[in-house]
Amino acid sequence: MHDPRRVQRERQAKKLSEANKSNFMHNSTLHQYNQVRNQAKLEMCRELDKMPIGRIKLTKVFRRSTRLTQDEIEEETFRRNISSFCLFFRTRNWEMQYMREPDVMLKYSIALAWVIYMGLLTIQLLSKDARYHYWYIDGTTIILLTMLLIVSWYKKLWIMYMSDAEVSVPTSRLSGCLFNMSDVMQRNLFLRILIYFLIILSYCAVATMQVLGCSKDEDYEDSDPTVEDRLFCFHPWILTNCMTLVIGMSFLFTRIPFIIKVCLSTIITIVYAALVIFEFNHIYANSPSTNVNFNAKYSHILLMIITLGIFHLMERQTEFIAKVDYNWKRQLMKKQEDALITNDTIKVLLTNILPSHVADFYLSTQLQNQLYYEEYDNVAVMFASIKNFDTDKIGLRVLNEIICDFDDVLNKYAQCLRVEKIKVANWTYMAACGLDVSRSEQVNAPQMKFRNASLMPNGRRSRYDGGRTSDSDGIHRVPYGNGSNIALDLDLERGQYEGNVITSAPRTSNVGQQAGNSSNEVVLVMARFALDLMRAMRRFNAENMQTEYEGSTDYGMLRIGISHGRAMAGVVGISKPHYDIWGDPVNMASRMDSTGVPGQIQVTENTAIKLRGFNIQCNYRGMTFVKGRGNIPTYIIGTDSEYEFLPHRPSSPNTKKTS
Numbered sequence: 001m002h003d004p005r006r007v008q009r010e011r012q013a014k015k016l017s018e019a020n021k022s023n024f025m026h027n028s029t030l031h032q033y034n035q036v037r038n039q040a041k042l043e044m045c046r047e048l049d050k051m052p053i054g055r056i057k058l059t060k061v062f063r064r065s066t067r068l069t070q071d072e073i074e075e076e077t078f079r080r081n082i083s084s085f086c087l088f089f090r091t092r093n094w095e096m097q098y099m100r101e102p103d104v105m106l107k108y109s110i111a112l113a114w115v116i117y118m119g120l121l122t123i124q125l126l127s128k129d130a131r132y133h134y135w136y137i138d139g140t141t142i143i144l145l146t147m148l149l150i151v152s153w154y155k156k157l158w159i160m161y162m163s164d165a166e167v168s169v170p171t172s173r174l175s176g177c178l179f180n181m182s183d184v185m186q187r188n189l190f191l192r193i194l195i196y197f198l199i200i201l202s203y204c205a206v207a208t209m210q211v212l213g214c215s216k217d218e219d220y221e222d223s224d225p226t227v228e229d230r231l232f233c234f235h236p237w238i239l240t241n242c243m244t245l246v247i248g249m250s251f252l253f254t255r256i257p258f259i260i261k262v263c264l265s266t267i268i269t270i271v272y273a274a275l276v277i278f279e280f281n282h283i284y285a286n287s288p289s290t291n292v293n294f295n296a297k298y299s300h301i302l303l304m305i306i307t308l309g310i311f312h313l314m315e316r317q318t319e320f321i322a323k324v325d326y327n328w329k330r331q332l333m334k335k336q337e338d339a340l341i342t343n344d345t346i347k348v349l350l351t352n353i354l355p356s357h358v359a360d361f362y363l364s365t366q367l368q369n370q371l372y373y374e375e376y377d378n379v380a381v382m383f384a385s386i387k388n389f390d391t392d393k394i395g396l397r398v399l400n401e402i403i404c405d406f407d408d409v410l411n412k413y414a415q416c417l418r419v420e421k422i423k424v425a426n427w428t429y430m431a432a433c434g435l436d437v438s439r440s441e442q443v444n445a446p447q448m449k450f451r452n453a454s455l456m457p458n459g460r461r462s463r464y465d466g467g468r469t470s471d472s473d474g475i476h477r478v479p480y481g482n483g484s485n486i487a488l489d490l491d492l493e494r495g496q497y498e499g500n501v502i503t504s505a506p507r508t509s510n511v512g513q514q515a516g517n518s519s520n521e522v523v524l525v526m527a528r529f530a531l532d533l534m535r536a537m538r539r540f541n542a543e544n545m546q547t548e549y550e551g552s553t554d555y556g557m558l559r560i561g562i563s564h565g566r567a568m569a570g571v572v573g574i575s576k577p578h579y580d581i582w583g584d585p586v587n588m589a590s591r592m593d594s595t596g597v598p599g600q601i602q603v604t605e606n607t608a609i610k611l612r613g614f615n616i617q618c619n620y621r622g623m624t625f626v627k628g629r630g631n632i633p634t635y636i637i638g639t640d641s642e643y644e645f646l647p648h649r650p651s652s653p654n655t656k657k658t659s
Contacts, residue, residue: 078327086259087319098326102186103255106195107152113199114145116249120206120242127210127238137209141202148195155182193260196253200264203246210234210242211280236280236287240300243272244307251311258319262312269308273301354579355420357437358571373570379434380526380564380607381585383593384533386427387557398544399427405536409529417525422581428593431529432581434522435569523564523610530560530601531643538643560601561592564610591626592634601637608635617646 081090089095121138158170158179170176185191214233250265276284276297284297291299350359361372386402406429413419413433422430541556567583588604596602603611608618617638623631638646 078324081327082320082323087316087323088259089323094326094330098323099189099255099257100187101255101326103192104186105254106186106192107156107182109253110145110149110152110195110199112252113249114149116245117141117145117199117202117206120203120245123238123242124206124210127235137205141206145199145202151178151181152185153182154178155186189255192253193256196256196260197264200246200250200268203249204268207239207242207246210239211275214280214283233283236284236296236300240272240303243268243304247304247307248311251315254322258315261315265308265311269304272304276300354571354577355435358579362577371570371572373568374435374437375566375568376434377566378520378522378564379432379567379569379581379583379585380522380562381432381567381581381589382430382526382530382560382562383589384429384431384530384558384560385593386429386537387559387598389427389556401544402537402540403429405540406533409532409536412532413525413529417521419525419529420579422579429533431526432567432569433526433529434564435581520610520613523562523607524614524616526562526564527601527603527611527616527637527645530562530637531639531645534558534560534599534601534643557598559593559596559598561589561594561596562601562603562607563588563592564607587628588626591629595624595626595634597621597636601639603635603637605633605635611637612648615648617648 081094082088083090089098121142158175162170170179185195211234247265247268250268251261253261281297284300285295287296287300289296289299290303347359347363350362353359354362358372384406386399389398403424407421410419410421410431417433418436419431419433420435422432424430537556537558563585565583565585565588567581567585569579569581571577571579592602592604602621603618611618618635619638621634621636624634625631640646
């Protein structure tokens with residue numbers, strides 16, 4: 001049986017434990033919050049210390065630091081680039097660009113100016129006799145300010161309430177005119193300065209009307225005027241307060257040169273002080289003073305000077321902040337331009353190293369030690385070797401000139417079936433045709449939702465099955481039978497050269513049956529590219545190598561081998577990426593080159609079948625020993641003296657030629 005006291009003590013201990021746990025969690029959360037707040041406060045203080053508008057540090061005034069941080073160097077550079085008094089950029093181009101920036105706050109300044117003018121006009125009407133009021137001047141000024149107010153706000157109001165996705169500018173003539181005037185008003189510096197002077201002068205005019213008709217010894221029509229009437233032709237403090245409003249308004253316009261605002265407000269203060277001291281001394285001297293022991297007229301002048309000083313300091317700080325912001329904006333734009341140039345440079349370098357579609361994939365994704373490869377059903381590979389050129393005697397300059405000529409030819413094969421340069425090894429130029437992912441995606445489009453689906457690092461295959469007719473790329477071919485007839489011709493030729501008579505049924509080519517003519521175009525394009533390389537090599541030899549090795553007939557000639565078939569392409573490794581291809585056509589094309597004839601293009605039997613389908617002559621060379629394959633039949637593409645294809649001539653079964 002349980003003891004009730006023990007059970008009660010256990011319950012109390014449990015409640016106390018839960019309370020302590022709750023307090024601990026609360027204290028832990030509060031402690032974390034305080035840490036985050038303190039860290040944010042420290043970061044904010046650091047950022048404020050970096051800003052050139054922060055507090056003045058006396059240690060920097062009396063002690064010159066020998067070791068400056070990067071932020072201090074940038075601050076010193078900025079302060080040296082701006083004048084101390086006028087706050088002008090010492091670089092004139094910077095100042096002009098800063099002032100020519102559009103003033104998006106102009107409409108608000110004009111709206112505030114209109115309200116203040118109405119206030120000054122109301123003060124004038126209440127404090128001055130109507131007979132001294134110049135209605136035509138006030139009416140003209142009100143109309144002018146109202147027109148400026150409407151024009152300055154028209155663009156913003158039209159964009160807010162009238163524009164839509166289809167119409168971005170007004171279509172009517174009047175609306176378009178007002179829209180353009182509003183835009184020009186914000187962007188034109190001289191027009192903004194003109195509006196600024198017009199508004200300040202209108203303020204001065206409405207304030208000056210209060211003293212019109214007053215003089216030092218004013219005579220009234222009344223025979224016995226009182227002293228108060230003689231001394232207070234106008235209310236001095238009302239006029240002084242109006243002038244302080246004018247000074248304040250002269251500093252509130254943005255994107256007006258700071259020196260213009262300071263000079264204009266200083267001139268207004270000086271003129272008003274002269275008016276107080278010399279013209280209406282007796283009126284201001286007998287007006288109420290701010291201090292019993294202080295002359296009343298100097299109270300008016302002191303208020304004007306204090307107002308001028310306060311607004312000057314405020315505007316100076318605002319102008320300095322605006323200049324700092326503009327300087328940071330320029331730095332940001334410079335960094336953005338540098339970043340764009342860097343990105344373009346990286347893209348150019350990457351596209352020179354990798355094919356364009358692979359470069360785009362690497363630029364748009366971030367692969368980390370992941371395998372990237374493509375698999376194609378039909379790729380034509382070419383190896384072209386320059387014969388009898390000695391690097392020690394000729395040097396790399398000649399090789400560079402030749403490869404540059406080959407690259408110029410390569411640039412002509414950048415459409416449809418693109419020829420990709422794989423690499424240059426010693427005096428051998430390697431290229432491939434058919435490494436075009438977009439063509440395979442067009443065939444397999446229902447199975448792929450994204451453009452880069454075949455480029456994913458998981459090794460998804462990218463098949464190159466063609467899928468377009470011969471008319472789409474402008475290649476005109478002469479049809480010659482079918483794959484079985486071409487294979488029969490090759491068997492007949494091989495049998496004739498080897499002294500055998502073919503009596504059995506002709507064997508068919510599985511490759512020719514599986515792939516259509518559109519996929520076979522890679523072989524045709526590669527053969528044409530090989531002929532263009534041979535022409536370029538002949539031009540180079542004719543221009544630069546007339547007297548070299550005159551006794552050698554194959555000096556500087558190209559020996560080319562071509563093969564086609566299934567291949568894989570990709571980028572392996574982490575550093576120094578290189579796009580390469582692997583497969584049987586690569587090995588066979590290399591063997592066709594190494595066992596080939598200078599000045600000729602040697603191809604395999606399957607490649608000869610494809611070329612004969614385009615009415616290109618392929619002459620049986622014989623059985624050639626190929627490393628790893630033994631003796632295999634090889635063929636030489638028939639060309640004339642101008643490196644043009646010769647048409648195919650079908651072999652007759654009755655013709656027999658023994659070797």
